[in-house]
Amino acid sequence: MLTRRNILAAGLAGGALPAWAQFRVEISGVGATQLPIAIPRFRDEDKVAQQVSAIVRADLERSGFFRPVDANGTAMDETARPAMGEWRGKGVDALAAGSVQRLADGRVDVRFKLWDVVKGTELGGQASAVDPADLRLAAHRIADYIYERLTGDKGVFSTRIAYVTRGGGRYTLRVADSDGEGAQVALNSPEPIISPAWSPDGRELAYVSFESQKAVIYAQEVMSGRRRPIANFRGSNSAPAWSPDGGTLAATLSREGGSQLFLLDRNGGNVRRLTTSQAIDTEPVFDLPDGKRVYFVSDRGGGPQVYRTSVGGGVERITFAGSYNISPAISPDGRTLAYISRQGNNFKLHTLDLATPGAQPVALTDTSDDESPSFAPNGKLIIYATRAGGRDVLMTTTLDGRIKARLVSTTADVREPTWGPYGR
Amino acid sequence: MTTTSKTHLPKIALAAFATAVLAGCSSVPLDENKAGAPVESRSTAGAGSTTPAQSTVTPVDVAKTDSTALSNLPRVVFFDFDSYVVKDEFRSTVEANAKVLTADRKKKVVIEGHTDERGGREYNLALGQKRAEAVARSLALLGAQSTQMEAVSFGKERPAVQGSDEAAWAKNRRAEMVYR
Numbered sequence: 001m002l003t004r005r006n007i008l009a010a011g012l013a014g015g016a017l018p019a020w021a022q023f024r025v026e027i028s029g030v031g032a033t034q035l036p037i038a039i040p041r042f043r044d045e046d047k048v049a050q051q052v053s054a055i056v057r058a059d060l061e062r063s064g065f066f067r068p069v070d071a072n073g074t075a076m077d078e079t080a081r082p083a084m085g086e087w088r089g090k091g092v093d094a095l096a097a098g099s100v101q102r103l104a105d106g107r108v109d110v111r112f113k114l115w116d117v118v119k120g121t122e123l124g125g126q127a128s129a130v131d132p133a134d135l136r137l138a139a140h141r142i143a144d145y146i147y148e149r150l151t152g153d154k155g156v157f158s159t160r161i162a163y164v165t166r167g168g169g170r171y172t173l174r175v176a177d178s179d180g181e182g183a184q185v186a187l188n189s190p191e192p193i194i195s196p197a198w199s200p201d202g203r204e205l206a207y208v209s210f211e212s213q214k215a216v217i218y219a220q221e222v223m224s225g226r227r228r229p230i231a232n233f234r235g236s237n238s239a240p241a242w243s244p245d246g247g248t249l250a251a252t253l254s255r256e257g258g259s260q261l262f263l264l265d266r267n268g269g270n271v272r273r274l275t276t277s278q279a280i281d282t283e284p285v286f287d288l289p290d291g292k293r294v295y296f297v298s299d300r301g302g303g304p305q306v307y308r309t310s311v312g313g314g315v316e317r318i319t320f321a322g323s324y325n326i327s328p329a330i331s332p333d334g335r336t337l338a339y340i341s342r343q344g345n346n347f348k349l350h351t352l353d354l355a356t357p358g359a360q361p362v363a364l365t366d367t368s369d370d371e372s373p374s375f376a377p378n379g380k381l382i383i384y385a386t387r388a389g390g391r392d393v394l395m396t397t398t399l400d401g402r403i404k405a406r407l408v409s410t411t412a413d414v415r416e417p418t419w420g421p422y423g424r
Numbered sequence: 425m426t427t428t429s430k431t432h433l434p435k436i437a438l439a440a441f442a443t444a445v446l447a448g449c450s451s452v453p454l455d456e457n458k459a460g461a462p463v464e465s466r467s468t469a470g471a472g473s474t475t476p477a478q479s480t481v482t483p484v485d486v487a488k489t490d491s492t493a494l495s496n497l498p499r500v501v502f503f504d505f506d507s508y509v510v511k512d513e514f515r516s517t518v519e520a521n522a523k524v525l526t527a528d529r530k531k532k533v534v535i536e537g538h539t540d541e542r543g544g545r546e547y548n549l550a551l552g553q554k555r556a557e558a559v560a561r562s563l564a565l566l567g568a569q570s571t572q573m574e575a576v577s578f579g580k581e582r583p584a585v586q587g588s589d590e591a592a593w594a595k596n597r598r599a600e601m602v603y604r
Contacts, residue, residue: 192581194545213534214576215549236553236577239546252550254575257557259550280550297547304547326544340544347543371544416545 034064035150038071038092038117043099048108050135052100052142058179059143059157062396063380064403065150071095078113084120092117096146103129110138114146123149136182156376160420161383162186162196162205163394167412173207175222178376178419180394180407186222198420199242199266205418206230206240206249217251219266230268241284242266244291250274250284261296263311275309283327288334295328295337306339319352321361327372331379336399338373338382349373349384351399364401374419383417497524499601501559502594505540508551508558518559521601522566529569534602535559537577538584540593545579552577552599559599 037060042053060066069092076082077099087095098112113125126145130138137158144155157178165172171193176183187193191210198205199219206219215236220227231237235254242249246266253262253271261274261281275281279300287293293310295318300307303323309315319325324342331338335355340347346368353359369387376383381396388406392413397404407414498517501510510518525531537556539548556575563573583596 192578194549194579194581210578210581213536214574215578234574236549238549252546254553254557254577259553280547280554282550283544283546297544324543326547342543345542 034067035093036067036069036091037094038069039096040071040074040076043077045100048100052139055139056143062405064398078111078125084117087117108132112142136177154378156378162418163414164193164416165412165414194416195239196418197240200244200246200421202421208238239283243286250294252282285328285330288330288332297326329373329375331375340370364397372416374417376419377422383419385415501599503555503597508554510558510562518562522563522568525568525572532572535575536600538598539580540596541580549577549579552579555599
């Protein structure tokens, strides 16, 4: 803790941006209904390490539901009595203002208030004292509050993502804020790391590491760094997926020959086979919200397609359009399948409405190397990896594909994103 | 490829000097840690089985080189696109490795399957596994015991060569036999 404070203090003295501010948000596309919101700079936010209002604005913009209106020339905080007529004149529907203040005990007091400019009413506000290391989290929580108050849906800005970077011959599993910033290293290895998956309680990451010259599944506690091998059988062990209750993992094991699906207890015990085929069965994901079924990829019909099965149950084919459909992800309500479909030489993120019989797949991107989709816990955004400008990058998209935000790394290739659950 | 395998038939009898020269054209440094492990040099060795250039310097990595007796054993099988069939042209490669395993039952080999860069990471991992298992089956048919072999996959994570054209892809669709 002391070291963290020292680093922050040093950053403040130099007036420098934190070294990890390597991502920025680029928005492309226009949503149908975007609420114009003004969020002037929080009073005294330049005296702490994070520009709180900028983080809030970027969060809201990335969601696709908001269009930030520039108000940085305005000096106001949560105690102001805004001139609603003037704000209406600027085309603003909602307004948030706040302040940041360092407390004697080292914490930072963050306050804000939200107004409905159209109705001229106050919608509420909050005050919280946080550790300086949690300032970004405080900003994301403000964005969550505004998002929920104005859309009725729960915000996901204070959740976390995990992803793998590759650079300088090393592979690094990182845990970052939902905007890709504030990344911290969870695992550093000279060998590839793939397929990270958050436990439903957000405390652990399961992943595949090749550090022992073969694919082995580990689970690692994010806070303590303690980790344990979950599956290290003869052959390859890969594609871990957690059941919604966190008690079971599904994985692809080759220990009995071929790549087949197995279920394991959360510590790797009680291994039982889930699929029996002569084909490749891999990339299992539990159905949501109840976890009773498992979606997976199999080439039992020729090319890889998404199928669905359950313990002791039959196997049902889910995707039909296209000859190569992989990497299924299920929305939290279980109604939408996101997956990667090959179209010619292009690999594109698609969604399929599972609740509507006969629904056709929808392509969400105009990129050609999409990988690894993962739903935000509110089901309103998908994060995925793709290639842009000769680099592996991460993108988020709204489910209609209209608003995309690029989480840009300037230093390394970024891949294998997975969106964590609510709460931390 | 076949020429390479013929040249090393009188293997053990080779003097240390000759071994060093042969290593110059066909040995693959078993540097599994680097994404660009120079496995592609194998095909060059097959094509140009003549004398190496005068200025050739062959690096030897002591920590990672196999025992001298195995240093010029062909160890890579290449596959066609979307295929797991061990082609006839690699029969001699498989036979040479089966001979090593049947001659010494204490010898163990890891067969590492690889794919080209196209497609998903996990699906490619399964494809690579299928290639590795195909080679393991071929070795088993020639007398190698299953306890001597482990088939694993690196999918598309460890390409032999960089590049996004058919020439690079063809060199990356492979299974490597690694003695540990």
